[in-house]
Amino acid sequence: MACADRYQMIQLHNIHKSYQRGNLSIPVLRNVSVNIKKGEFVAIMGPSGSGKSTLLNILGCLDTADRGSYTLDNKIIQGASEDELAAIRNHWLGFVFQSFNLIPRIDARHNVELPMVYAGVLPTVRQKRALAALKIVGLANRAKHVPAHLSGGQQQRVAIARAIVNDPEIIIADEPTGALDSQASHEIMRLFQQLQASGKTIVMVTHEDEVAAFAQRIIRVRDGEISDNQNENTPT
Amino acid sequence: MNTLHVGIFNDVLLQAISSLKENKLRTVLSVMGITIGICAVMVVGTVSQGMKKYIYQELETYGLETLWVYRKWKNDNPFRRVRQGSGINNDDLKFMPSCCASVKQVTPVVYHYKNNVPMHSKGNFTNANLEGVGIAYIDINNDKFNLGRNFRQDDIQHRKPVAIIGSKIRETLFGVHTNPIKKVIRWGDIRLTVIGVLEFKDRDILSQLGKADYDVNQRVLIPYTLYQQQLGSKDIHTLQAEAVSVAMTGKALNELTELLKRRHSYRYEYVTESMDVWIATAEDLLRKISFIGLLAALISLLVGGIGIMNIMSTSVVERTREIGIRKALGAYRRDILLQFLLEAAVISVIGGVLGMILGIFAGFGISYLSGYDLGISWSTAILAVLVSIIAGMLSGYYPAYRAASLKPVDALRYE
Numbered sequence: 343m344a345c346a347d348r349y350q351m352i353q354l355h356n357i358h359k360s361y362q363r364g365n366l367s368i369p370v371l372r373n374v375s376v377n378i379k380k381g382e383f384v385a386i387m388g389p390s391g392s393g394k395s396t397l398l399n400i401l402g403c404l405d406t407a408d409r410g411s412y413t414l415d416n417k418i419i420q421g422a423s424e425d426e427l428a429a430i431r432n433h434w435l436g437f438v439f440q441s442f443n444l445i446p447r448i449d450a451r452h453n454v455e456l457p458m459v460y461a462g463v464l465p466t467v468r469q470k471r472a473l474a475a476l477k478i479v480g481l482a483n484r485a486k487h488v489p490a491h492l493s494g495g496q497q498q499r500v501a502i503a504r505a506i507v508n509d510p511e512i513i514i515a516d517e518p519t520g521a522l523d524s525q526a527s528h529e530i531m532r533l534f535q536q537l538q539a540s541g542k543t544i545v546m547v548t549h550e551d552e553v554a555a556f557a558q559r560i561i562r563v564r565d566g567e568i569s570d571n572q573n574e575n576t577p578t
Numbered sequence: 579m580n581t582l583h584v585g586i587f588n589d590v591l592l593q594a595i596s597s598l599k600e601n602k603l604r605t606v607l608s609v610m611g612i613t614i615g616i617c618a619v620m621v622v623g624t625v626s627q628g629m630k631k632y633i634y635q636e637l638e639t640y641g642l643e644t645l646w647v648y649r650k651w652k653n654d655n656p657f658r659r660v661r662q663g664s665g666i667n668n669d670d671l672k673f674m675p676s677c678c679a680s681v682k683q684v685t686p687v688v689y690h691y692k693n694n695v696p697m698h699s700k701g702n703f704t705n706a707n708l709e710g711v712g713i714a715y716i717d718i719n720n721d722k723f724n725l726g727r728n729f730r731q732d733d734i735q736h737r738k739p740v741a742i743i744g745s746k747i748r749e750t751l752f753g754v755h756t757n758p759i760k761k762v763i764r765w766g767d768i769r770l771t772v773i774g775v776l777e778f779k780d781r782d783i784l785s786q787l788g789k790a791d792y793d794v795n796q797r798v799l800i801p802y803t804l805y806q807q808q809l810g811s812k813d814i815h816t817l818q819a820e821a822v823s824v825a826m827t828g829k830a831l832n833e834l835t836e837l838l839k840r841r842h843s844y845r846y847e848y849v850t851e852s853m854d855v856w857i858a859t860a861e862d863l864l865r866k867i868s869f870i871g872l873l874a875a876l877i878s879l880l881v882g883g884i885g886i887m888n889i890m891s892t893s894v895v896e897r898t899r900e901i902g903i904r905k906a907l908g909a910y911r912r913d914i915l916l917q918f919l920l921e922a923a924v925i926s927v928i929g930g931v932l933g934m935i936l937g938i939f940a941g942f943g944i945s946y947l948s949g950y951d952l953g954i955s956w957s958t959a960i961l962a963v964l965v966s967i968i969a970g971m972l973s974g975y976y977p978a979y980r981a982a983s984l985k986p987v988d989a990l991r992y993e
Contacts, residue, residue, distance in 0.1 A: 404906060405987040425910045431986075432908020443903045443990070447596045460908040504907070 350413075351511060351543045352378040352401060357410035359396055370396045371407070372566045380511070383534065383544040385557035390549075393566040395516065398547045402435055402514040403427045415511055432460050436505030440517035442497040444489040450476060450500045451485040457508045475503035479533060495526030502533055506542070513537060515546040519553050531556040594921035597893065605925065608889040611882030612929025612966050613936060618878045619962045620937020620955075622871030625944060626864055628952025632783055633860045639779045639794065641720045642824050642853050643682070647834050648816040650847040664813035665846035668806075670838060671712075675819070678833035680826040685712035686814040688802040697798060698764040699751040706747055706798040708765070710805025716742075718820045724748075726759045726774030729801055733773075737804040741770035745778040746795040763798070768808070770800060784856075827852040879965065882929065883973035890922050890977035901981050902989025914982040922974020923967055930966025934959050 359371040370393045378384050388394040399405035400412065403419060406427075412419040415434060422430070436457075437443075444453045454472040463471070476482050479499040489497050498518060505513055515534070519527035531553060538544055548554050562570035598605045634642075649665035666686070675681035688710035695708040715721075716728050724745065733740050741763060743751075752758040758772045779794045806812055817838075821830035831850040838848055894901070901914055938954055945952045 399987050402906075404990065405985075428905060428908050428910050431906060437906050439990075443899070443906075445900055445903060447600065448592070452592075456904065457907045460904070460910070460913060508908075 349380055350377050351380040351382070351415055352376065352545070353411075353413040354401070355411045355413075357397075357400060357407045357412065359393075359400065359405070359407050370566050371400075374410070374563075374566070374568055376401075376561060376568065376571070378543060378545060380543055381538065381541055382559060383538045383557045384546070385554040385560045386545065386547045386563060387549060387551075387554055387560055388563035388569075392563045394547050394563045397563060398514060398516055398545065401545055402437060403431050428460075432457055433508060434511050436502075436508065436510040436513045438498065438501050438505050438513060438515040438518045440520035442489070442494075442501045442521070444497055444500060444504075446489050449486050449488050450481065450492065450503075453489070453500055454504045454507050457504060461508055471507055472503070475507040476500070478506070479503045493526070494522050495529055498522060498526070498530055499533065502530070502537075506537065510542070512543045512545065515544065517547055517549070519548065519550065524552075527553060590917045590920045591924070593917060594924045597897070597921065598924065601889075601893075604889055604892070608882075608885040609925055609929040609932065611885030612879070612926050612970065613882075613933040615875060615879035615882040615969070616930045616933025616962045616966050617936040617940060618871075618875040619965060620934060620958055621940050621944065622868065622875050623955045623958025623962070624937070624941035624952050626868040626871060627955040627958065628941075628945070628950060629783075629867060630860075630864050631953070632950055633864070636781050636784045637853060637856060637860060638720050639781055640853055640856075641718055641820060642857065643821040643827060644718055645819050645821060645827050645831050645834075645850065645852040646816055647819070647831065647838065647848050647850050650849045663846075664815050665842055665848065666814040666817050666838060667812045668814065669812075670814070670817075670841055673837060673841070674817075674834070677837055678819075678830060680822055680830035680833055682820045682822045683714040683718060684817060684819045684834075685715040685718055686802045687711055687715070687816040687818050688805040688809070688813070689815055690805075690809055695765065695798070697747065697751065699761065702751045704747060704750040705796070706744075707792055707794075707796050708798050708800065708805070710802035711799050712802055714820075715799065715818065718818055721779075722777040724775040724777050725757065726772070728774065729799075734801045734803055737801055737807050739768055739770050739804060740773045740801065742774035742776060742797075742799040743772055744776050744793075744795040744797040746793065747798055748775050765798070765800075770798075821852075824853075824857070827854055879969050882926075882966075883969045886922055886925055886970050887973040887977060889925065890918060890974045891980075893921065894918065894977045894981040897981075898984065898989050898992040901984050902986050902992065905984070905986035906990060911982040914984075915978050918978030918981050919971055919974050922970045922978065926966045926970020926974075927963070929970070930963040933966065934962055937962065 354374060354376040357371055357374040358369070360367045360369040374397060376397075386394045386398060396405065400407050403414070407420065410420070414430065417430070419427070419430065431437075445456070451469065451472045454475050455468045458468045458471060473482060473485060476485055479502050481496060481499050481503065484492060484496060484500075489500070492500065513534070518534075519530055522530065534544055534546070535556060544557075546557060554560050560570070561568060647666070668686070671684065671686060674684040689708060694705040697704055697706045712734060713729050713731065726742070729740065729742070732738070743758065743763070748754075748758050751763060752761060758775060761772050762769045763772060764770070776795075776797065781794065802814070817834065819830060819834060821827040831852060835848045835850060839846065904914060937959070941952055941954055
């Protein structure tokens with residue numbers, strides 16, 4: 343192993359989350375505990391409504407749990423303020439969404455620059471780093487294209503460039519191939535493997551076994567609980 | 579982590595402009611509200627400042643510090659009734675203004691029939707307002723010379739038959755092309771040599787307000803000593819004076835009347851006049867114009883503000899997902915707040931500047947139609963743009979606050 347000091351990047355302990363619908367409290371996550379090591383590539387799977395997206399949102403600091411503890415890279419996330427969470431998302435996390443979530447009005451480069459805008463990076467540095475990130479995903483020649491002029495696979499690669507541009511520890515991916523054909527899906531997954539090889543921790547929600555096969559470990563969620571948490575693919 | 583977001587203004591401005599371009603019609607409509615409001619503010623500012631300029635210019639034709647003292651002819655006390663005398667004479671002048679600390683200078687004004695004194699010159703005839711005055715008269719009345727000179731001590735002392743004439747007198751007796759200096763005009767048997775021509779005085783607005791009681795441009799001024807000689811009396815009909823400042827006019831009047839009463843053993847009562855009441859009337863009029871105008875301007879700005887609030891609210895709803903993305907990528911609350919506030923500010927600045935330009939044109943239009951050159955009030959223009967920014971920010975604040983308060987997970991889920 344290249345990194346002998348692989349410590350726990352993500353520690354979720356006894357996480358509870360429920361949604362309020364009128365007077366009813368609908369539990370979504372019950373007693374969920376997950377540990378993810380630095381550099382791991384983990385897939386979260388489960389039927390719709392199982393709570394896998396909620397789990398991912400909590401992992402991604404987009405949502406907060408009702409109860410339980412969450413430690414990310416030795417930082418206690420539970421109880422952090424909204425702006426503290428924003429800073430953590432900005433510096434430690436990179437997001438890849440099913441629907442790409444690029445801002446349609448601005449070109450690829452400016453989309454990739456956004457996380458750096460909020461990190462306070464100077465414009466000249468931003469531009470250089472954005473172009474470098476686009477080069478990594480193989481889209482250096484599409485920097486000036488707006489999302490509408492890019493294919494789905496290209497848009498997702500722009501989104502990946504945006505996710506890695508602030509050099510985060512963790513990539514949070516919510517069905518990253520859900521809107522792509524199989525060829526584009528493969529390209530994206532190969533990019534993810536590259537990212538893992540460069541030391542990133544990747545947590546991905548998917549419902550495609552084919553895609554999940556790229557991960558080292560699959561966490562299965564059913565009815566708000568973890569039903570299976572095994573190492574299907576041994577790390578290389 | 580609390581570093582200043584250096585690039586954010588640039589980014590936000592780009593965002594704002596591109597999102598405004600995306601909805602051109604809507605932008606134009608909401609900009610128009612502010613434009614009309616600012617235009618209204620500009621028009622009000624231009625009119626009230628222009629009017630103020632004109633009214634004060636006309637008030638200055640009397641001199642703002644001018645005051646008048648003359649005998650009160652109707653004395654109700656039968657034991658004190660004095661039939662003869664104007665209550666002011668040449669001997670009184672020796673004590674003025676030295677005895678009155680608040681009085682800068684004094685001139686006697688002697689007249690008999692104030693209006694319609696016939697004057698002739700080589701077959702031309704006109705009715706003049708004949709006044710016998712002192713040297714200080716010109717300065718007190720803010721009169722200026724088109725041609726010639728003021729009276730000298732010598733003219734007054736030796737009752738020289740010299741005259742200073744108003745611009746209309748000059749026109750009717752000599753025409754505009756003839757130099758009337760050293761020409762002679764006849765007042766009955768007396769031949770007056772013209773030594774000066776006064777500049778035209780405009781009292782257009784004031785005459786509409788009821789102040790201008792006679793035509794100043796029909797004056798013929800002669801040394802008061804000469805007029806007294808002709809009238810066979812040393813009476814001075816009106817004492818005109820200038821106070822050291824506008825604020826001191828009341829005090830100056832008291833000093834003058836007290837001096838006169840004392841010197842005449844309290845036989846006479848005196849009437850006093852000053853510009854106070856006219857300044858107050860003018861100020862009151864201007865205040866009313868400004869108030870009504872400002873009210874109208876505020877209402878239209880309010881409408882403009884509501885327009886901005888509307889477009890910004892729509893914009894926030896439409897861009898809920900974008901807000902979610904930005905928050906996911908690490909935008910703080912204040913970043914989102916700033917983005918939408920700046921967007922509102924951009925709309926209102928565009929609206930404000932357009933309104934200012936429109937207002938300037940409207941000002942020209944009003945100047946042209948009313949015949950008064952009102953000029954452009956740049957202070958109002960700057961104020962108007964500032965007001966538009968403030969109005970935009972205020973009305974943009976609520977939608978911006980709502981945007982900033984969105985939870986990222988909810989915003990991202992929004993379709």
